[in-house]
Amino acid sequence: MKLHVLGSGTVCPSLRRASSGYLLEVGEELLWFDMGAGTLRRFLEGEFALERVLRIFLTHTHPDHTSDLVPFCFALNYAPGWSGRNLTLYGPNGLWHFLTHLGAAWSWVEPRKWERHVHEIDEHEIIDLGHCKVGAWRVAHGELNALCFRVEAEGRVFCYSGDSGVCDNLVKAARDSDLFLCECSIPAAYPAMPGVHLTSAEVGQVATRAGARRVVLTHLYPQADEVDILAEVRGHYAGVLERAEDGSCFQV
Template sequence: MKLTILGCSGSIPGPDSPSSGYLLESGDTRIALDLGNGTLGAMQRFIDPFSLDAVFFSHLHPDHCADFGALAVLRRYHPNRPGGRLPVIAPANAPQRFAALYAPDAEELAVTDLSDVFEFVQVSAEPVRIGPFEVRATPVAHLCESWGFRVEAEGKVLAYTGDTGPCPQLTDLAADVDVLLSEASWEDSPDAPDGVHLSGRQAAEVAKSAGAQRLLLTHVVPWANGDAILAEAEAVYDGPAELVVADGSYEI
């Protein structure tokens, strides 16, 4: 299983990276986890977006889903677009939210139905199989409905937290995984709001308690100190840990 970082900037695109988006490949099957601002452009450096087999959305904040609008244009209007519908596994209100993102005004929104090119599937705890991938979703703590994903293929397991504050579900999500791809938005601070994001220390505590073999930190906001976030994670977690970078690839 191969992980490619399409974007890893938290909350907004940064000077060196689009917002959150991650490409997973196993054999000839390709899935994306989130498509934040700028990630569709980055994807084209690695694959033909028409070769995607599914997209999973952890939640519907723009830094995780804004490029769905661009994907809709591509799949509707490219002169050589293939047939068929792309599975989109996302929170329940995604069809309406994504239609509003795509439609420029209320009149067009009233008649916009994206089901001609997308097959919307409501994310739930039921596992989803896409080729060799089995994806299990776990609800996590954030400002809106938000899910973490546990992805298994080729005998390897990756857990992706999406956006979350500390919560007990994260330990189950990341239990004994080969890689924990965890948000670590900011440095640890008693003034950080509860139930929004993880610090580097908190991400490391999840990795340690869950027995994750490797920790990859992502979603660092552009105004935070990434080196300090990594340092506080390394002070807690004994395994290999690193900050991911845009366009980076990792074999799992």
């Protein structure tokens, strides 16, 4: 598997970091995780083939993880060369409700020239795609239904935290992972947000508890780029540690 970072950022508009979005290359397929603002542009910059995208996985419905769904679905209806697709959208309970409201506001994003399948994922459900297995766990992110994902393929394990505070499910999902893509929202100097986001220390503690072999930090606010965020995490985690940048690529 190969991880391509489309957006390593957050709610903060940033030239360096688009909002959340990742492609996980599994064989010929590109599994798209989250679709925050700017990730569609990064997808084009990376010259990825649209034909390879068959499934989109959404961790939760916050705009920094979903807003590029609007121009994406609009393009699938009206942009030459984009229509005629068959796509499955996976996400937490409430995804149907969310898409219905999106369609009520912008009827032009409702599927007209493409086929949309929607799959609301139950807690602990494992989706067997044949060439890989995708497991979903409910994580702590305020009042929202939010998921993290664990993908197993080619004898390797990839885990993506989505947005999450410390919780046992996140540790379970990241258990013995070869690459744990983990949100790192709060540097040490800022107040913690228990049950919503992870501090740098908590990232290290969760990764250590999970036995993750390698951690890539993401969901980085501008304040995380003003400190040595890797050093902050390293105080609590002894494995391989890196930081995501838009356009970066990691072999899982």
